[in-house]
Structures are given as structure tokens and as C-alpha cells.
Amino acid sequence: MAKVIVDPVTRIEGHLKIEVEVEGGQVVSAHSSGTLFRGLELILQGHDPRDAQEVVQRICGVCPIGHATAATLALDDAFDIAPPSNGRIIRNLILGANYIQSHILHFYHLAALDYVKAPDTIAPLAPRYEGDYRLPEEVNSAAVNHYIQALEMRKKAHEMLAIFGGRMPGQRAIVPGGVTETVDAEKILEFKFRLQELISFINNVYIPDVLAVASVYKDWLDIGRGCKNLLAYGAFPVDDNGTLFFTRGCYTGGADRDFDPAKVTEDVKYSWYDDDTIDKHPGESVITPAPDKEGAYSWLKAPRYDGKVHEVGPLARIWISKDQQLRALGEKAFSVMGRHAARAQEAKMVAEAMLDWLGQLEPGKPTCNPHKVPNQATGMGLTEAARGALGHWIKIEAGRVAKYNAVVPTTWNGSPRDEQGQPGPIEQALVGTPVKDPNNPIEVVRVVRAFDPCIACAVHVITPDRKLRKFRVY
């Protein structure tokens, strides 16, 4: 049995270590572990609740919008307000623009080098893990050019976002009750101009490239199955009654089911935290680090739904929204290529819907409703970051943040084992993966990157008693 350790895993967000055991040329067990710990929820304690949306955006610079959205939804809930239509639509446009940016970045700049052979001598595109790069020469060289074009396209998506968000990363407009930016015809036109260009890129370059890679790497439609349970909180309210563009729900044990937020729990049996958080609802969980805990191996907690392991992300989102093309793939959707395909398909769906939403904006009408900070309240904000289901919970006491907790996509996907010993989605997806050469574990990183992990998001909690002990170094 060979032990293969990949540390650091590059071309993801944050600090991740993956350890797998290989027997007979394939992975028989896997452990994933995050190696950075900051403590933003602790930092938020005692703050004006409205600080949350700015502070939590710094959880992640790749998708700060998901966090700004979840935070303001939690604040809207706690303050008992809702944005006017214009505010709701602009929030959708900002979040949608970041989906497009994030998906393009992920496929071309984070994942593609596992399939596309970059020029051999150019740092930092070389050196690389050697392995079966098998794209035909002309497809490969087109993909290298698209890598460069995609830099420009993802930049354009950020420009589009900044039209209503002020700037990016770290947009400035999303606030409780709506957005600070206003609507006029010129901004709509500037946005539309860029959106159309992006739609054209998605349809004519991104989707064809994903199909080209998938058709050559067909075996990767059977690798990386994972837990086959999916969860989505849903996102993009398309009217003022809360109807969602991506529906909320789960797919558990092969059947579609309704989602009940009360069934979300966080388990820490194999995480470096005291066990008293087990099975506690995220709105109430209290975290105490326990770095010397026997058997623990990750800073990530293990969120579970109804006690079961669930995968989140674009695959979950559009599967649960019953996208016919994805469902037509059947079992093969639960795979490395299935995840890339779902992401591309979703980029198209969101971009095209954004054109409609843009058309619904009414210049001159309000974008924000006024708010009052309550003395005491609780709030829950459920949305979908580009990487998957994202929930923020806030408890306000004496007009200040008493408790804040974010349960983020990569905590779901990158979670360690739980109380029942069930490995997390990435760990499950790795089992069975063929590894030809333990010195070049390209197959391992292909599986991991298909989930688009964000470790800064996943590891952000800390003890509320403000005491930290020395952590084990192994």
C-alpha cells in the first residue's frame, strides 16, 4: 500500500492537504484536511450586525458575493425587511456575474491544466504532474489560446459586476434592505453589452471546450462518483414572493426531497473541536478547538443533512432544479466530467436568465428599503455561492452580534468523516480513483479540483472563549 500526500494542493482557493492510500493502482481511502485557520466569526462578535456583510466577504476573495448575499439575507431576516424589486434584481445580477466569473476561472485557470498540456518550459505552468494528457494537438493548442481569452472574459464579468457593485473583489453595494447603487438606463446598457459578450463566449468557447475535453476523457465520466446525495438551498429570487430560479431541495438516496433547514447539523467527531457541537443546529453551535483530539484530522467540520453526507455545488444545484440535460446523464453526472459539465451548463443558464432580469429593472425606482437594527433578533440567510449551498446564521443581542456562523460549500464537500464514520463527499469521490504513478498523482488532483474547493471559506471558525492552545503538528 502506498501513501500519497499532496500538500499543498494548488489551483484551488486556500490551503488544502490531501492524503490517499493506494492499493492495486487505485485509491482505497482518502483524508482531506484544511491548514489555515483565521477566526472571522469570532472577530465579528460584539460588532454592529451590519459590519457582517463587509467582514464576511473577506472569508473568500474568489466568491465574496456569496458571503455578502448570505449575510444580507440573514440581516434582512433579522431586521424583518426585504429589498424593493430593483434591489432584489441587482443583487441577483451581482451574484450571477460572479457565478460566470467564477466558473470561467475554475475551468480554464484552475482545472484545465490537468487535461491540457501547457508549454513545457513556462513557469508557473511548468513543471507539472506528468500523466495522460491526451487531447489531440489542435484541440490542445486551441485550449491554450482559450486559457488566455478566458482571462479577459472573467475580467469582463467582474467589470459587469462592478457596474452595480462598485468594485470587485469586495463589492460594496449589497446592504440590508437592498443595494446602495441606483439604476439608470446607461448602467443597464453597459451591463448588457458585457453580458452579451459573455454569453457568446460561454456558448461558443466554454461549452464546446468542456465537451471536447469530456469526449476525450470519457473515462472521467465514471470516476469520482462520491456520495450521490445532493443538497441545494436555491438562489436568485425571481419575484418578490421568494420564488427561486434554482430551487431549494435535496436528492437523497436516489429520490427528490423537500429541504428542511432544521435538519442541517454540524458534526465534529474527526475535526479539531470539542465534541459538544455534535448534532447541534448551526444557529446554535459553539465551537471550541481541541487540537490534541484523538483521531481528529481536519479543521473542517462535517455538516450533514438528516444525518447523511451531501454534496453541494453546480451539479447539486441544477440536478435539483431538474435540468433535463444533466439528468439525462444519469449516474454519469456524478463524476469528475459531470461536475465540469454542470458548471458550464449552469453558467449558460444563469447568463441567459440575467438578460431577462436586466430587462426588469426600472430606472429611477428605489433600490433599497430603510432598516433599523433590532436590539435582539436572529436571522438565517440561505443562498448559493458559486461553489454551492451557503448558509449564514446570526444572533443579535443588545444590538450587537452575539453569535455568527457560516456553513459553507467546501465544509460540505471537503468535510472529514462524521460520527457514523461516513467520509465526506470529496473523500468518497476519491475512493476508486486509479493512480498510475504515485509520484505524479494527477488523477487525485483531477478529482479534488472538480469540486472547486475553497478552503479559506471552509476554515474560518474559532473558539468563542478566545482561548487557543498549541495545535498538533504531525
Next chain:
Amino acid sequence: MKELSRRDFLKLCAGSAAAVSLSQALLPELARAVPAAGNPPVLWIQGASCTGCSISLLNSVQPDILKILTEVISLKFHPNVSAAAGELAMRVIEETEAAGNYYLVVEGAVPTKDGGIYCTVGERDGKHLTFLDRVKELGENAAAVLAVGTCAAYGGIPAADPNPTGCKGVQDVFKEEGINTPVLNISGCPPHPDWIVGSLAHVLLFGELPEVDKLGRPKVFYGKLVHDNCPRRQYFDNSKFAKSFSEPGCLLEIGCKGPQAHCDSFDRQWNGGVSWCLKAGAPCIACTEKGFPDDATPFYARMPGVPLPNITASADAVGAVLGAAVVAGIGAHLVGNIATGRLGGK
């Protein structure tokens, strides 16, 4: 071939960049000058960060700048871009270090508590390597260090009270460790891509740091006060204050920290010149300052003691900031506002 003088360089950097990004403007100069220095190797490392600074830099990257990053300089390692992972990536970093004469870019704060165990960045001899040790080792031997973002410069968000992991900026770590490598602070949460590209270009073109302010930031980008250049300044002067988001008026009462923030976003704007914070109606949160975020929170409540003394105390100089006549004017209307309760605490 005429070389770019420092004076021309500064003019280029200071110029409004709405139409042409600074990276494009500096490109020909870099292409001309840098290869002569022998493709300087650059290592980009991340600690307690959110990757926002790298993503911001990408917003300046033109295809041609990609060429610069891959052919003119030699970006040996970048955590989000490198093809290599694991041991292979560790080897690249160590080989670059051994060869010497490289530039180090640090993104993210440095956790120092408990030996820096809160951020580890790979394994060496079967043990985790802390980011603290990484910064010390690579920093000691680098030709210069660019501390990109407020976290790397001063600690930033992860160093906010109660600073659970003992996060510090690079300069403070170096001071404690007696490391004398020059450090350039390129603050901002995140920094504008032009600030990063312009600073890197100066270091590469002239082989030394640009002129800095007392916080170690290039004066060319951080020399001006947001409040002085705010598109809503006229509202302030006329004492018209917005009471809620998306209203016209000066944003002071809903939290703007423009009077204590230095940067040129107002001129340069963001994301291809489409907007910036104040233009979108968002109060400035002073993310380029050393005290960010603690000195800027609550973000949406009026600065404590805004009235005159604090403005003048936190700004570079009364005259430079506001001008004596304006100061008198502000004083008058602020006093008036306080008297009528308009600027009173909530």
C-alpha cells in the same frame, strides 16, 4: 532607445486609467527593460488570506501582461496558477530560493501565535511547514518583498480584534526577526491591480523601491485623501447628508471613512474604470489604512468624533487636506449639525 525616467514613470502611474489600464501602459517599458536584468524570478506566496488580492491582480491581466508574467519575469510559483502541486511545488520554491536574487510577493497576514501553527503551507521532512517560517526564510534571501494587500502589509481582517491567531504584517515580522530585506506595502482590501502592477514595475525597472509614505506605501498611489476627492464632496460642503443607503448626499452619517482613507480610487476607478466604492453609493471603509478594519468599524455608523479635530488629526495636515477656509466652513456646519442633533449618535 529612450529609457523611461522616474518622472515619466510616476506620471504614467498617476494618470487616470479609465480607458487604458496601467498594465498596458507599462508593458512596453517592462518588455524593454526587464529582460536585461535576466528574467527576475518572482515567488508569490499566500498566508492568512482570502486570495482576493490575486483575483484583483487578474483584473489587470491583459493577454500581453500574461506574456510578461510568463516570459519577461519568471513567476516561479503562484498558489492559484502553478501547474505543480505538493512536493513538486515545494521543490520549485526551494530551487528558486537556492538560486537567489528573486522577488517575493506576500499575500495574506502572517499568523505568529503558537509558532505560527494556524497556517501551514506544505510539508518538509514529514512535518508541516508554517507560513511564518516560510516568510522568514524566503524573506531573508529575497531582493525585495512586496506585501500585497492590507493583510500582508499590516495584518488586516484576520488581525482584527481579538486577533485570534496573532496575525501580523510582513514588516512587523521582519522587524522582530531582524530581517532587513526592503518591504513595500501595497495595501487595500484588496488593492487595485494598478497599485500592484505599478509597484512591481517600479521595483523591476529601477531596481529599488519607489518613494513611500510613513506607512511604507508608494506615494504615487496612496498620496491623496478620498474625502478631498470625493464625488459627493459638494454635499458635504453644503451639509447635505444621506440618512439611508441609496440616497443622495454625503455618506458621513452612514459611516463613510473617506476623511481617513488614502488612495486614488476616485481617479483611477475600478474594474476597467466602470465604478468605485463611493460612486456606487457605498461609504468608504478605509481599507487601505493600517487600522483596517478596527478603526473603520462600525462600517455604517458615523466616525467617532467626526468633527474637526479628528479629521485634522488623522489627515496628513490641515492645509493639505481641507484648506483653511474649508476647515472653517466644516467647523461651522458641523457645529450647527450637532446643535440641531443632525449628526448626533444613534
